[in-house]
Amino acid sequence: MSIGFWSGLALRAWAVLVLLFLFIPILLIFFYAFNTSNIESWPIPGLTTKWFVSTWNDPDVRTALLLSVQAGLAATAIALVLGSCAAFAINRTSFFGRDAVSLLFVLPLALPGIITGIALNAFFSFGGVTLSLWTIIVGHATFCMVVVYNNVLARLRRTQGSLIEAAMDLGANGFQVFRDVTLPLISTAVVAGAMLAFALSFDEVIVTTFTAGAQSTLPIWIFGQIRHGILLPEVNVVVSFVILVTIIPVVIAARLTGGGGTARVPAAR
């Protein structure tokens, strides 16, 4: 699509400014991982790599990281199954109350985290359930499910029903249709949903505060360190590490999905 020179320039400039806005604080996080002092003040007093060593040796960091990964994987797995089920059910069926159900499924993300947190906390304590890794997973799975549901549903809406019908006309039974036609069509949406769900679970702190017992996930550990104030650069080291580790999967996911999983839609339907 043709766009004028000045408009194009303005758009590019705006894009650059917004990206700078997004990334300057992150660059600061990287930078302060090398801070000699444990108090963050500007300008930076000096540079050192000692925090990398101390973070590597810190057992609390490992435990927190491991717990976050475990909770994230479990919550994402549950979310994948239940979220996809819901998306399949809602897509292309209409029953009275369907709107209510789709409204219901948006609630865990739309309602503030503190409400979900205190509701679940009260629920668990009334039910006599001790807070543990499982209660954390229950809390996370609830909103992860919604993310997967949204992604899969959005993709299902964009797939052409005629493909499914053609497959059936050719003699495939329900399972074969699912395995050979539907699944490949939605696979990238499932992956995107899973990644986003894992990201949400990994960084979640509000609901986790209310559903965790003695356990510390990574965000809870970070929150504790921010209060402690003594090991603050370790937080920067851990966060920088997480960012670097996730660059590759994020690029891959971007390529698989929104970045152009489908070509620019040709004619409107």
Added chain:
Amino acid sequence: MGVRQAGWIRLGCSAAAAVITATACGSTAAPAGPTLLVPPTAKLAPQTSIGAGEGQLNLVLWDGYADKTWVDPFTAATGCKVNQHPAGSSDEMVSLMKDGGGGNWDMVSASGNATLRLIYSGDVKPMNTALIPDFTNFQTLFQSPAWNTISGIHYGISLQWGPNTLLYNTKKFVNPPTSWGVIYDPANKGLVTVPDDPTFIADAANYLSKTKPSLRITDPYELTQPQFDAAVALLKSQQPLIKKYWTLPTDEISLFQNGDVVVGAAWPYQTIQLQLAGAPVADTIPTEGATGWADTWMLATKATHPNCAYLWTKWVSTPAVQAMQALSFGETPVNTKACAEMETRSPGSCKQYHADVPGSYFDNLKFWKTAIAQCPNGNTNCVPYDQWVSAWTTIKG
């Protein structure tokens, strides 16, 4: 709605209702308001001896209360591995210890504004002071203080104490301020910080007890409605002067470090950390006196490692550990024998931390306690803590 969906929803609702009624019937409220309230765990007799350690100990505590220096020797001697969960505020401690610690926590190092709440909610149980040999060496005030001993039953063992000081920037205040009035002075607009804690109302009341004697405030934690309203009004007039209400000690340290504030209410911990970092600050206790805090190690009702808990309490009550903790954190030991230990480690520190003061020193220091409706004269018209909390919300704005 389709029949099926309605059916499922009905099932879900009845399931939910069943859960609610089944468990709600279990929790009953204690009867309110007679003159002397009995804590729910008063009848639980504490253990009479310390058995073998269980190998683990889970603590809710202030940051720095279980430092490697005295934890490692403890673990080596008793085999109890210490897991700590630092809490940033008394409120957080109360919240974590809900339901007797829930089986997650064994002990909590509660300050005086949390102890009564913990006791009356049944989250902590009585402890046997005979099992702590150093108990007899404690300063008299801290053996059976009102905030952890009720009707002669000890709900914990005192640990350390400290004053709530006036912290100021020495460049801005060349002469140390002599009155708490500086934090209420409009000349310092936008340069003041005070704790984000409803208990701070007591500090305002304490100030008023000296500056407005007509109000006749004798105990800043037991306020009648007019006295309470006066304190709240003072704090509301202070709100425009506040840059930020600090929730964590590290908040206040940053505020002073960056020059965002120049005066405020603090603990000695902040002063020490700031001075270590080279910031130009000092603290003082003004003429009106101050409030103070005293911490108690309390045993959770549902503690799963009680023997390790008692071994730990014994350990941290010894003079050497008391001295180490005082010097490391910036507070004062309750054990009178700790003074000598502090002198060997850091000469002059015993006097600096007021570890050798006589009992009369505490007359001008009003230690934290939770406000309950029961007044000392037997009336029940003192303002209880939940109203302090709602008033604090209106103060902050």
Added chain:
Amino acid sequence: MSTEAVGRPRPKGGGAVPFRALLWRFPWLRPVLLLTPPMAWFVLVYLASLVLLLITAFWSIDPFTTQIVQVWSTNNFHTILSDPTYRIIIGRTAGLAALVTITDIVLSFPLAYYMAKVASRRVQNLLFAAVLLPLWASYLARVYAWILILNHTGVLNWSLQSIGLPAANIGYTNTAMWLVFSYIWLPFMIIPTYAALERVPDSLLEAAADLGARRWRTTLDVVLPLALPGVVAGSIFTFSLTLGDYITPILVGGAGSQFIGNVVYSNVGIANNIPFAAALATVPVVIMAVYLLAAQRLGAFEAL
């Protein structure tokens, strides 16, 4: 939607046939069976806990023991409605949430347009990854980085003063919160907007141009209405996430920065006054319910 062709050869296998026949005979069985596990989860866990919270809002606590007294009363709601403090706090929270949403829309739309319509395929992928990446840097760490930027001797003041401008003391103010919130939720607004813009067919834009519309006209009359569902979908996130947050006001806010979430949090933690916290928590729920209904009308749910 009848999908079974008549006269289809019968498939092999015994027990599976009756089940498939069931599915054919009762087509609504398929969505119901699929919907049961997630609905069971939602109703038995999530909804049940929300209902429990709502019921708790009508109870109160005994001031001596802080145990919950299960006596039905509307005192909590009465306090919230009558005391001006809570109205101010609710107004501040909703107002700032709206401001943050508008800011994010303004910031993200040109970028999303650039990504969807102007950038090459490779740049598109790169930019999408670049927008997703900050979500992996911990929320807490990013907010903390902003404290460093905005405080009295921080990056912002240092930069301003080094070029001769006066220091902008916006640390620990509502302005600081506005900045930080707009920053944190920006990716959540960019992604649905970009997805919606990407779905706008180029042919439509070309058709509009053929009919004589200038670029601005095309943007206003063709692009914006088609992108609206995506923008509204993104606004659901920015609005609700700001509405319920309490951590950023604690870290970046000053005096007079309390949010609904802070009061709820302090009532849960300090006073153990869960009934009052629950009553206050119904306010953002009601606000969001209204917002979601409006969003559904605007088609946002199709664009999430």
